[in-house]
Amino acid sequence: MTSEPALRVIMRRLREIMSEPGDGQQRLDKIVKQIAGVMVAEVCSIYLKRQDGSLELFATEGLNRDAVHAVRMKRGEGLVGRCAELNITVNEPEASSHPAFSYRPETGEEIYHSLLAVPIQRSGQVLGVLVVQNRTQKEYSDEDVEVLQATAMVVAEHLVSGAVAGSGASIEIEKSLSAVIQGEKMADGVALGHVVLHEPRIVVTHLMAEDPAAELVRLDAAIITLRASLDEMFEHEHLSGAGEHRDVLEAYRMFAHDKGWERRLREAVEGGLTAEAAVERVQNSTRARMLRQNDAYWRERQRDLDDLSDRLLRILAGRITSADAPSALPPDTILVARTMGPAELLDYDRRRLRGLIVEDGSGQSHVAVVAKALGIAAVGQARGVVERVTAGDAAIVDATTGEVHLRPSSDVIAAYSDKVRFLARRQRQYRALRDVPAVTADGVRVNLHINAGLLVDMPHLKESGADGVGLFRTELLFMLSNTLPKVERQADSYSAVLARADGKPVVFRTLDIGGDKVLHYLRQPKEENPAMGWRAVRMGLDRPALLRTQVRALLRAAGGQELRLMIPMVSTAAEMDPVRELIDKEHQILIEKGREPPKTIRVGAMVEVPCLLFELDALMKKVDFISVGSNDLMQFMLAADRTNARVGSRYDPLSPAPLRALKTLVKASEKYKVPVTLCGEMAGRPIEALVLIALGFRSLSMAPASIGPVKTMILSLDANRASKLVEDLLKKGTTNIRERIAAFAGAEGIEI
Numbered sequence: 001m002t003s004e005p006a007l008r009v010i011m012r013r014l015r016e017i018m019s020e021p022g023d024g025q026q027r028l029d030k031i032v033k034q035i036a037g038v039m040v041a042e043v044c045s046i047y048l049k050r051q052d053g054s055l056e057l058f059a060t061e062g063l064n065r066d067a068v069h070a071v072r073m074k075r076g077e078g079l080v081g082r083c084a085e086l087n088i089t090v091n092e093p094e095a096s097s098h099p100a101f102s103y104r105p106e107t108g109e110e111i112y113h114s115l116l117a118v119p120i121q122r123s124g125q126v127l128g129v130l131v132v133q134n135r136t137q138k139e140y141s142d143e144d145v146e147v148l149q150a151t152a153m154v155v156a157e158h159l160v161s162g163a164v165a166g167s168g169a170s171i172e173i174e175k176s177l178s179a180v181i182q183g184e185k186m187a188d189g190v191a192l193g194h195v196v197l198h199e200p201r202i203v204v205t206h207l208m209a210e211d212p213a214a215e216l217v218r219l220d221a222a223i224i225t226l227r228a229s230l231d232e233m234f235e236h237e238h239l240s241g242a243g244e245h246r247d248v249l250e251a252y253r254m255f256a257h258d259k260g261w262e263r264r265l266r267e268a269v270e271g272g273l274t275a276e277a278a279v280e281r282v283q284n285s286t287r288a289r290m291l292r293q294n295d296a297y298w299r300e301r302q303r304d305l306d307d308l309s310d311r312l313l314r315i316l317a318g319r320i321t322s323a324d325a326p327s328a329l330p331p332d333t334i335l336v337a338r339t340m341g342p343a344e345l346l347d348y349d350r351r352r353l354r355g356l357i358v359e360d361g362s363g364q365s366h367v368a369v370v371a372k373a374l375g376i377a378a379v380g381q382a383r384g385v386v387e388r389v390t391a392g393d394a395a396i397v398d399a400t401t402g403e404v405h406l407r408p409s410s411d412v413i414a415a416y417s418d419k420v421r422f423l424a425r426r427q428r429q430y431r432a433l434r435d436v437p438a439v440t441a442d443g444v445r446v447n448l449h450i451n452a453g454l455l456v457d458m459p460h461l462k463e464s465g466a467d468g469v470g471l472f473r474t475e476l477l478f479m480l481s482n483t484l485p486k487v488e489r490q491a492d493s494y495s496a497v498l499a500r501a502d503g504k505p506v507v508f509r510t511l512d513i514g515g516d517k518v519l520h521y522l523r524q525p526k527e528e529n530p531a532m533g534w535r536a537v538r539m540g541l542d543r544p545a546l547l548r549t550q551v552r553a554l555l556r557a558a559g560g561q562e563l564r565l566m567i568p569m570v571s572t573a574a575e576m577d578p579v580r581e582l583i584d585k586e587h588q589i590l591i592e593k594g595r596e597p598p599k600t601i602r603v604g605a606m607v608e609v610p611c612l613l614f615e616l617d618a619l620m621k622k623v624d625f626i627s628v629g630s631n632d633l634m635q636f637m638l639a640a641d642r643t644n645a646r647v648g649s650r651y652d653p654l655s656p657a658p659l660r661a662l663k664t665l666v667k668a669s670e671k672y673k674v675p676v677t678l679c680g681e682m683a684g685r686p687i688e689a690l691v692l693i694a695l696g697f698r699s700l701s702m703a704p705a706s707i708g709p710v711k712t713m714i715l716s717l718d719a720n721r722a723s724k725l726v727e728d729l730l731k732k733g734t735t736n737i738r739e740r741i742a743a744f745a746g747a748e749g750i751e752i
């Protein structure tokens with residue numbers, strides 16, 4: 001190929017493309033196709049720079065189409081990132097063996113060997129990268145380089161003029177307007193403040209080390225600093241207590257101490273790379289391995305590794321972290337990030353952080369756990385937020401609705417200031433009710449308990465003034481652990497829970513694992529119908545070692561105290577027999593070993609499988625209490641998957657059939673004098689709690705935040721009148737029960 005004709009051809013085609021009708025994206029698509037054709041390349045792609053310096057794949061000929069707008073290289077990541085960051089041409093015959101190569105399986109690029117990347121720049125500013133790739137291993141000729149560089153200049157012109165997608169101009173205009181982004185709650189709360197963009201990436205410029213021995217010394221020193229800084233960070237005043245975040249951070253710290261990781265880093269340096277390049281190399285190869293494991297656990301681990309690698313790079317670069325320079329942060333910081341690891345968040349000064357907005361975070365992510373522990377309002381899945389903000393912008397994070405308001409108008413700010421004040425007032429009112437017993441206006445005492453699953457939830461017991469923990473979901477400890485927690489570790493966790501309960505009762509639910517709650521270290525078969533699959537007590541009975549270990553740990557933890565054990569997903573009363581046997585046996589062993597046994601052991605069953613409703617006489621004789629898992633009970637009674645948004649809320653639990661089922665349970669509990677509680681989501685919604693009390697429930701367990709609203713409802717409720725109404729509605733088979741109850745509450749001045 002000679003440069004002149006090729007270049008001329010490309011220029012002519014680009015002119016044609018620009019004169020044809022079509023939007024910016026269509027033009028970019030045509031451009032990459034033309035360049036690939038003229039340059040005889042199997043792949044031609046355009047990456048454009050985003051606000052945070054990351055590069056997004058905007059158009060491609062040859063790579064997977066699905067990767068367009070989905071693949072983003074972090075600032076300086078990979079060969080494309082290097083090209084943009086250092087403003088250099090990259091010409092690699094065997095790209096994947098280059099130390100800076102970043103493996104992105106989504107693109108399908110692994111079959112291409114050679115790569116030529118040139119910056120798309122205008123007035124010295126890099127706007128993006130233009131790349132061609134070929135299957136064969138070849139070094140591109142000087143002519144190829146020239147053609148591509150000249151083409152990139154033309155593309156830059158069109159980008160700036162706004163004729164093709166991603167025009168800087170259009171983003172700039174958008175960035176001056178108010179905008180609302182709908183995301184998802186990660187950590188509750190509402191926060192007003194100013195944007196700080198999180199820029200974690202250090203760009204690696206030197207790849208090959210001149211003195212490998214000296215480089216090894218640098219690496220070792222950096223690893224020591226890394227570990228020490230993590231130790232110090234985790235002793236942070238806000239985090240020193242135990243809790244779920246503790247487990248997350250422990251897992252993270254273990255990663256930093258991983259011998260395999262250290263060995264791979266050292267090997268890379270011994271192979272001639274600089275310490276920085278070694279970090280990138282190992283990060284990329286580990287990512288490639290982890291991405292092959294397509295599950296949430298590994299994605300989370302990968303995030304931890306990315307976070308750790310970025311941290312190590314910062315240490316190698318001698319760059320101070322934000323925590324060292326708190327004054328740089330505004331006092332009402334709203335942190336905006338593409339992705340964020342748990343420890344990265346801890347780099348910031350907690351006292352200045354109000355909110356967090358992450359593009360890809362979810363409520364289950366580790367950073368969400370840390371945000372909750374720090375009490376920061378956080379929203380995830382905020383698509384495109386990084387592009388749409390500038391540092392210093394005003395922003396509002398409303399985790400109650402999952403909304404993010406960028407550059408809000410003064411009206412919105414005023415409304416939110418009111419909302420924050422209102423929430424604070426509400427909280428104060430609820431707090432004022434803390435020590436007021438939940439007794440209805442006509443004198444009916446209702447026990448209110450909280451649902452918990454982590455140590456970090458336990459302080460809510462005191463704060464809310466609840467009577468105890470009605471449901472402690474033990475599986476969360478297992479889900480956060482890297483390996484099956486041994487009996488000692490479990491016992492420690494359960495004792496810590498009991499200690500924090502301060503004498504109030506705690507109902508421990510045995511493992512409800514299986515179905516969609518997967519423990520990666522347990523071999524679990526893939527199931528068509530996980531909710532109705534091999535889960536909870538079914539697994540516990542088939543794999544008794546698992547249940548036995550847990551029971552052993554619980555018995556040890558509750559030495560000298562009362563132990564309440566609750567069995568999930570019981571399907572037939574007879575299942576309680578082997579469970580009892582197992583508990584009795586463990587109890588015996590404990591005594592034989594001379595350990596102090598619990599003062600009393602109470603064993604209950606969850607009513608979640610509808611079949612049990614027809615076996616209540618048998619069940620009641622085998623249990624000390626029952627607890628209705630209404631989330632599961634409703635999904636199975638109504639055959640409506642609780643996780644499927646289309647059907648999950650299609651049927652109202654405040655309908656005759658489900659309410660009659662609940663009434664049957666209350667009657668059986670009264671007949672056999674077996675206490676009954678309801679611990680599904682229903683219990684926490686005031687209007688539904690009202691109906692439950694009317695049906696005869698005297699014990700409810702709910703999310704801690706629901707205690708205040710439910711207690712407020714109870715204090716103004718006449719339970720007797722409500723009972724009569726509900727009885728009447730059920731007798732008549734009224735279908736609009738919810739409306740009728742709402743009208744009743746309105747007339748009686750009950751806050752629901």
Ligand code: PEP
Binds near residue numbers: 608628629630680
């Ligand atoms: C329920 O099913 O109502 C319940 C409380 O258990 P989980 O939500 O953990 O399944």
Ligand code: MG
Binds near residue numbers: 568608629631632
């Ligand atoms: Mg359940």
